[in-house]
């Protein structure tokens with residue numbers, strides 16, 4: 001058995017915070033216990049100072065009740081994954097175990113290694129094309145690829161960067177990028193081949209689950225060229241692996257400025273218009289929110305009615321409270337390259353998520369006035 005997050009391990013993690021965590025901070029999904037906040041590692045410079053800062057922030061997050069860690073191979077040119085790898089070693093030395101932590105990463109975007117090479121074309125030719133890992137026709141938008149061969153290579157690199165045997169959730173990174181160039185049937189065929197590989201990676205013990213981390217794809221009117229239908233995509237997984245398939249996670253932006261996952265009925269499922277969270281719920285797919293602070297923009301200067309609805313100390317906490325309290329969202333990811341932000345945001349672990357009533361106040365403001 002390779003080491004990964006487990007039900008027992010993540011339950012044990014939650015029990016460490018039994019005296020402190022509020023009801024509703026830890027949520028069970030896909031036979032694991034996840035914290036309502038997760039640490040993201042997207043933003044920041046590809047330099048040593050940021051590497052060290054992320055390592056310290058990940059350690060602080062896990063020490064304070066956040067057991068979901070999110071990355072992607074291309075974040076800071078593979079350096080974010082390596083910063084997490086270093087943090088995990090420190091956490092293991094402090095007594096945490098791999099089984100307690102839900103480790104998520106993504107593949108799909110071409111990335112250099114550590115820094116931008118002087119001649120990127122020469123680098124990608126030497127590192128990939130020469131070894132037959134992709135050909136020019138496999139690429140979309142000049143930078144995106146999801147062929148099985150490429151994904152296999154990228155997953156191998158991610159495991160090495162993170163210094164683990166298994167990733168708990170492996171996402172295809174913004175697959176809708178491909179829809180800007182290829183027609184829908186070809187896109188679905190590429191997804192099918194990618195999913196076949198990802199199911200085989202589950203069998204090999206290299207990943208536990210897979211999913212799609214998206215930006216626009218699940219927030220669009222279905223007529224948009226890059227709109228995706230979760231039901232149609234889950235059907236592909238079903239055809240490959242039956243009811244026990246491992247396509248169990250989707251990630252999409254959800255924050256005070258981007259609430260579509262909860263508010264727009266853009267998903268057609270069994271001939272009914274559903275929101276993304278409703279469709280995911282019906283399909284037993286876990287929803288993870290990204291960009292919970294709208295990349296820092298909703299961490300301050302929020303309108304007064306948000307404070308009225310949620311109380312709390314400051315706008316960053318209120319914006320995170322919004323994302324973690326939304327019905328159907330399991331974990332809200334927040335980028336934190338600073339340990340001080342990890343400490344500040346982890347305070348929410350001790351706060352009960354907003355009730356549906358408090359949450360609804362935001363949407364009904366002004367009504368009846």
Ligand SMILES: NC(=O)c1ccc[n+]([C@@H]2O[C@H](COP(=O)([O-])OP(=O)(O)OC[C@H]3O[C@@H](n4cnc5c(N)ncnc54)[C@H](OP(=O)(O)O)[C@@H]3O)[C@@H](O)[C@H]2O)c1
Pocket residue numbers: 039040041042043070071106173174213214215251289290291292293294295296299316317333334335336337338341344345
């Ligand atoms: N398509 C995709 O797959 C996709 C797209 C976007 C994001 N994501 C995932 O979602 C994660 C979160 O999104 P994001 O990082 O883009 O944006 P975000 O979480 O909305 O915002 C991150 C920014 O907020 C700052 N911040 C954090 N806590 C704060 C606080 N208490 N007060 C004030 N500022 C605070 C961070 O600063 P410091 O860094 O200085 O701590 C950082 O600049 C990403 O890291 C990534 O893992 C995935």
